[in-house]
Amino acid sequence: MSIQMTPALLKLAAKCLLRDQALAIAALESLPAELFPDLFVLAYRSGHHCQLLKAMAQAWPFPVLPLGVLMQHPPDHAATRAMALKAVFDALDVLLTQEVRTRRCKLRVLDLRNTGANFWHMWLGDNAWDCSPTGPVTVHSSSPNMEHPQAPLEVFLDLNFNERDLDKFFMHIIQWAQQREGLLHLCCKALWISAVPFQRVRGILDRMKLDCIQEVEVNCTWDLPTLGTFALYLGQMSNLQRLSLPYINVLSEENEDEEQEEEGEEEFLSQMLRLRHLRELDMCSLSFLRGRLDRMLRCLQTPLDKLSIIYSQQLTHSDLTHLFQCPNLRQLKSLDLFGLSLMDFSPEPLRALLEAVAPTLRDLGLDKCGMGDSQVEAILPALSRCHQLRFFTISKNNFSVATVEKLLRHTTGLRSLELELYPVPLECYRTQETVDQETVALIQAELMGILRELGRPRTIHLGTKHCRDIEF
Structure with a gap:
């Protein structure tokens, strides 16, 4: 029986079996494996077929039973979930005490996480399973470092x-x-x-x-x-x-x-x-690290792949120096420093870090860092060597039109870029908070001319200080 050819027939067969629970249980040893997912979901959602659920779990013909994702979908009433779980756990108790399993049973993993949507989608063809991570259901093994x-x-x-x-x-x-x-x-x-x-x-x-x-x-x-x-x-x-x-x-x-x-x-x-x-560390507003960031960084035992420090304006000059000079940040794939105050900080340590991570860096976020023209110009040569860069955002900073133009020219050789977000230039602001739309239109046309001159199609976003983006 081919599931690609007869999904409707499979659903119809499952509904027919559900009408006679005793007959369905008796037929499990000879049922095609393709019927199990449809029949299991129907029995789970009904809330009245616990014996069938128990029997199906004992004869489950796949290595993984992704039960967790079913518990995320309506109708998921507490009573229904409790009965379904009890039925499955009762089946597992039987399996665990059996010296020899049934011929059909291949079950090795019970997955109670909100994963496995692709398993059910593959067999049921139901688009309602898009809530969980993509990718095939796999038998995740534990880490080899675990002692069990x-x-x-x-x-x-x-x-x-x-x-x-x-x-x-x-x-x-x-x-x-x-x-x-x-x-x-x-x-x-x-x-x-x-x-x-x-x-x-x-x-x-x-x-x-x-x-x-x-x-x-x-x-x-x-x-x-x-x-x-x-x-x-x-x-x-x-x-x-x-x-x-x-x-x-x-x-x-x-x-x-x-x-x-x-x-x-x-x-x-x-x-x-x-x-x-x-390998990945995300921190936000941890004020108690002020003056102690070097100790935090010294705790790192292996090189990080990702570092995100957000809204930590209270970090000292010494903290920032240690941050950019930390040896375990030399293989970063992702660096996000949103809201980190670099206004009065020398750009040299950041430039040195970008030079070090240029071969590996994929994502770079320097939004709302209080950076000015001179600080950006200092990092441009290092930035132009980050050839793996996919996402680059540097909005909500204080740049002139000339600096934004330089950024566009220095990043034109970064062929992997998928997303670019730059600040609306300072010349576009009437006041600190108000943007002049006519000036924005003129500068937008000027920047589009530069992109045509560079000869590579790109989608550029300009962000104002208040989160509104302009795409061109």
Whole structure:
């Protein structure tokens, strides 16, 4: 049976089987594998075919069962999800205790993450599965650095703490896995914490082995002692590759114990030393790093692929010097310094860094850095050698028309560029906040003439100081 030729027939056959649950269960050993996805989704969504779900999981003819993405699609009522999960877990309990599996069963991975949309789309042909990452479903293996024996079954789960209360769900999965230690391995590769108290997170982390986690993102308002406590868990994530603190707001109240604050700072920095596989680092407004950025950078054990420092105007001249001279930034693929104040800073350290990363750099963001004409001119030669550059944004800075023209000329040889965002020149502003549209039109025509002269089609964006873009 060819799924490419008969998708409608497959759906019709699945609906017919669903009418007689006993008959469907009896036929599973002989059913074509192509029928399983349609039949499973129909049984899951109905909420009344738990025995069929259990039987299908025990006879699942694919290596991966991407159940997590089903839980993201309506109708996803808590009761329906609970019954479906219980049915699948009951089936796994049977499989894990069997010495010999059934002929059909190929199941090795239960994926409870919001991934696997392509699996269901491939079999069901349903365009509603576009919510999760693209790419084929693969059997993700754990990192070779992890110290756990190979288990017959791997269960993948992302920990996403936000306004949706999933704590009980996470705890249930963790306890279920702990009770079957040795028979399966629970692997959590991603941890996201958004606007929740740390106590909600701590109870879950206390029960987990954290060496599987490869990605952490925190968007919370915590005080420094809390950040220090979280760092103790961070240090246990020995395979962490991406740490993102994009919107963490570190509280410091007048009555805060200064000794506790210092302990929190020290704990965070000391635990960073344990992250030997960190490749991507995103930070935003971490005021406690003022004057300590060199210590943070010295914690890096391996060269970074990506560095993003956003809205950290409080960094000192010494901080910036250490930033641009850090040896572990010499292989960067992505550098974003949005809102970093370079107004009174010598451009030489930044120029030296760009020269060093020219062979590898793909994305460069220097938006709202307070840069002027002379600072840009200093980095132009280094910029023109970044031949791998795909995305280059340098908007919301204070450049003249002449400097924007020089930027266009120096970047014309960068054939990989896909996105370019430059600031509207200073000559276009009537006041600090108001743009003269007639002047913009004249300068736009002038810049278009330069692009024609350079002889390479390009799409250029000019950004005003208040985020409005002009494309030409």
